[in-house]
Amino acid sequence: MKIVDIKVIVSCPGRNFVTVKIITDEGVYGVGDATLNGRELAVAAYLEEHVAPCLIGRDAQQIEDIWQYLYRGCYWRRGPVTMTAIGAIDTALWDIKAKAANMPLYQLLGGKSREGVMVYGHANGSDIAETIDEVAKYIDMGYKAIRAQSGVPGLDSTYGVAKEKMYYEPADADLPTENIWSTQQYLRHVPKLFDHLRDKFGFDHHFLHDVHHRLTPNEAAGLGKSLEEYRLFWLEDAVPAENQEGFRIIRQHTTIPLALGEVFNTIWDCKNLIQEQLIDYIRATVVHAGGITHLRRIADLAAIYHIRTGCHGATDLSPICMGAALHFDTWVPNFGIQEYMRHSEETDAVFPHAYTFKDGYLFPGEASGHGVDIDEKLAAKYPYKRAYLPVNRLEDGTMWNW
Ligand code: EZ4
Ligand code: CO
16 A cells, blocks of 8 residues: 655644645545644645655555654654654554554554543633633533633733633734733632632532643642642643653642643653653643654553553644544543543534544544544635744743743
């Protein structure tokens, strides 16, 4: 089964997505997500100029060899652009293999380890009262797990909180908007949010919170301690994790479960964190961590250390990534939870998919392959539109982490 064509499709049905379509001489094709929020065209060019020409004529069934060829063969290993490109090709090749076998992808990976994939939704409000209302809506929709974020008093705009929009979408400007951050105000506010939520809803639902890389290890340790009584499912991205050993400080002070890794690209980014058991959930996912082939290796390493998966699932990952992740989640023995932010109707129409939501769970569906396709005609109606994530500064103007 030879690869005869590789298309790179850039489309903006509400937001930008990059999609790879690999076509074989037997007529079977596969699709992969190659979207890197705010840097979309870097991956598109990488694929068109540096990947596609090397793969034409190769056997589409040799997924492992192609993965190694792209990883070892480029000399410049790792990094988000390279690993997203590899992830997209790998996803499309697994889609082809599963379609050729006439099986849903989870069967090829080893079959079902569970009946459904527990997901968490995003409840965001400009203040605590609004967040409580949003959480109530998710509970009504059947969600078992909900991420809660709230605006911080004194700050104009806070990560995770949309401005008058149904779908939280921070990559909303032609050039980056600038936000102001205060660690002090934030640390005062968050325990109050979860105090109110537990008071109102009790302890039957899982609550999660995303710090989005804003704290130092010592500050995160303090926050973890102050949130322990509210029994969070996890505290996410408390600290930027280039400094892996910094997590030892957090661990020495709090038992709050820690989740990390939506920006990780390879097993090397989380190797020490996993081997020292400094985290509880690894958030790497298909598109940014080298596809199914590499994500499986990360999950297997994590399993040895009692660490479970919690795949990133924001709306800047296309439904193709979500579909592939759901097959992975259905199989992976050490599954924890899956993020599910719900795409807009425009996006869903461009990417017809077999997955479905019911009572707080997603199901990958029984279509062969990963069950997600791209409607190329419809995609062509939405040309690329440059969009950036915001940047973040402290009150005195110092650049901080977004
Ligand atoms: O800000 O995917 O947990 N989810 C997140 C996301 C990220 C975006 C960045 O592109 O933190 O909303
Ligand atoms: Co996050």
